[in-house]
Amino acid sequence: MSEEAAEAPAGASHKLEALFDALADEAEHHEYITVDAILDRLGHRSYGPLLLLPSLLAIFPVIGALPGVSYGMAFVVLFVAIQFALSKPKLWLPGGLKRIRFSGGAFRTGVGKARPLLRWLDRFIMERFTIVLAPPFPRLIAWVCVVLGLLMVLYAAVPGGVVIPGVAVALLGLGLTTHDGIVVAVGALAAGAAIAGTLWLASIVF
Numbered sequence: 504m505s506e507e508a509a510e511a512p513a514g515a516s517h518k519l520e521a522l523f524d525a526l527a528d529e530a531e532h533h534e535y536i537t538v539d540a541i542l543d544r545l546g547h548r549s550y551g552p553l554l555l556l557p558s559l560l561a562i563f564p565v566i567g568a569l570p571g572v573s574y575g576m577a578f579v580v581l582f583v584a585i586q587f588a589l590s591k592p593k594l595w596l597p598g599g600l601k602r603i604r605f606s607g608g609a610f611r612t613g614v615g616k617a618r619p620l621l622r623w624l625d626r627f628i629m630e631r632f633t634i635v636l637a638p639p640f641p642r643l644i645a646w647v648c649v650v651l652g653l654l655m656v657l658y659a660a661v662p663g664g665v666v667i668p669g670v671a672v673a674l675l676g677l678g679l680t681t682h683d684g685i686v687v688a689v690g691a692l693a694a695g696a697a698i699a700g701t702l703w704l705a706s707i708v709f
Contacts, residue, residue, distance in 0.1 A: 582595075
């Protein structure tokens with residue numbers, strides 16, 4: 504993806520249903536849709552949607568269950584989070600990740616099944632409690648997402664395991680996308696639970 508990962512332009516929709524409808528429209532005209540096409544469709548946006556979309560794709564039942572999707576999206580989250588943390592003005596992904604593709608039909612089906620949830624979320628999410636989006640919090644959120652990205656890669660080996668850290672990344676990405684500090688705070692709590700649970704599990708195993 505060659506577009507700058509900058510803030511969304513004035514007037515850009517922060518509605519989840521509109522965002523996924525645009526991606527479903529892209530998939531409607533192709534047998535397969537690639538990660539590169541998905542990210543290009545986002546255009547000039549903040550890192551919020553770039554974290555939100557791959558994490559949701561990883562945890563959506565229809566799409567995330569496709570072979571290799573959980574691993575691929577986990578690595579996308581990790582690469583995006585690292586560049587977010589390093590304040591990179593342009594997003595870069597390895598060619599292998601950009602070429603990961605999904606069935607256009609499965610993608611549209613997944614969006615269709617998720618639409619009622621997206622529409623319900625759009626009713627309650629709004630710009631508020633923006634103090635948690637002021638420096639230095641975005642940088643801290645970015646590093647938390649790096650850790651969660653690593654956990655997603657680790658848990659992708661376990662069926663359904665990617666959901667645990669994936670939900671936390673999705674909440675943080677959602678809060679950043681919609682400028683809803685309450686959602687960011689909930690995402691931070693989910694992230695803390697995922698990290699603490701991993702440390703507890705590691706203490707038992709090792």
